[in-house]
Amino acid sequence: MQRDGTVPLDETFTETIEHYGRSYQHYSLTNGTYFAPIDEDEISRLEVMHGVLSRLFDGRLIFPPIRSPRRILDCGCGPGDWAIEVATQYPDAEVLGIDVSPHMIPENPPDNMELQVDDLNGRFTFRSNHFDVVHSQMVAGGIHANRWRSYIRDIFRVLKPGGWCQMVEIYFNAQSDNGTLSRDHALSQWSRQYLESQQPYKDPRAPLQLASWMRSAGFTEVESRLLTLPMCGWSSVPRDYDIGRSNTDNVNQLLYSLALYPFTQFLGMSFSDFQLLIAQARSEASNPAFKAYFPVYVCIGRKPRR
Template sequence: MHYLFSIVFENSLIFPPITRPRRILECGFGTGDWAIEVAQQHPSCEVVGIDICPHIWPDEAQTPPNLNLQVDDLNGRFTFPSNHFDLVHSQMMAGGIHSNRWRDYLRDIHRVLRPGGWVQTVEIYFNAQSDNGTLTQNHALRRWSRRYLDSMQPYKDPRAPLQMQSWMQSAGFDSVETQMIPLPTCGWSNGTESPDTRLQIIDANQRCKIHGNIRSAWQTERTTLSNDGVPGVSFEQPPQASVREKQLTALLYSMTSQEFQVLVAQARSEADNPEFRGASVVEANHFLANRFIADPGEP
């Protein structure tokens, strides 16, 4: 995702007007690409990254000396002191933050930011839409998209990007800027004979993402059939099945295997059809923390 966002945001890593940050926190650093680049660009800044999964961490040789990566669960209360960071970066957390945790998560971010500090959030709303209005609610891609989003609930809130601005304001932030940027699911014409290289790159990345999501559900669907392949008959997922697999399995209970296979095939075809100008939406925000917040755990 880092490469995709570097194209979308034209290589801009930090959105708000920060020139000499002293401490930066990244929530959910993943492979560490964003944190590494920021640490390299600001060698005098202490960059801290938090993620619950250490298995995809970058090699130690790639990690700048001013970057500190830590294992922690962002669904628990932050342990950092109040008024500590100049910037908090939260990206693609809708799949990680519990639905009942979001408001406290944003309050935690506000608390650990110094007065005048900033938070920037980047989330994708994976609701397939049409730039020209030709993709209706009855199309397979829209029906697949709704089922995919519904499968994440009630544990996660895939519609969190739509509420981010109001949640941020409730947490005490001042809204400064919100961007809604379409991410094409396939190649769009730009109205000229010359292809738009930036759109082509975004298209290629998004197509892989969309097809990957659809394919993951297809693979899950195959494991939920009984051994004799009776459509619509499922067995209990093994204990090692991930939460995502269980969520996607739940998505299938209202459909027969044949119905699901048809839906997947049609959704993939529509995602690749440039006439629909299909897209997801990335929402990028940055908000100002302009008040002193005391840590309620401190005396």
């Protein structure tokens, strides 16, 4: 399989830092790359979230109409749940997963799956016109604000003519389906402070611009879908109710794990105030009366055949 761009696994990527009992990658914190933990608790949460998104997507791993992809690139693969499922579903395909954290990467991937440690903020060194599908999911927390356009151009370059890009991002701006969530509620405060804490390192509103950036990079047949990801079981539709119920634990954990470092380090929030805000936000997120949800953006685009 293609190995261009592999970064030697040394202390640059393996060193960790403890912060209020959670483990973080030293490289990511010092380079402003990723501010969420990389410990077992976070790996377990990401696995739960993969299951939730799988339900939201009705089990579809690849949205574009492609039957037999030969080479698939998964950017920001994390624990590798999506890549493992794709490698299993397409046993004749070569699947390559990339993540900045070796602590996340699974130890025993399928035979047709390869894993590399690399920072997506560096320019791609893969060959041009190489992959049939490039999958990019939940990388907004790891892509620098000024990297997005060149990141999508890199994806365009490494795709074969006729190849597809699929991008999935959650916009962490809590919404209420019945309008009962006000600015004064803790969940709304969490959202505002989370978006604030990511800047200037990240662009927390990147999910809203994926389609525009893809078109600017040269993609055609661009389609964007906005989905509702309920935070708990509040919907009257059985399918959506089940998705919400399965998402409750993920939301309770992410409200804490995604915000702990940026809130206490960048916003100067005391740990006691942080704990209080999280407790209140969790209570509101799990209260069906608020009908709270996060918007999810799914965007696909195709590299022209000529």
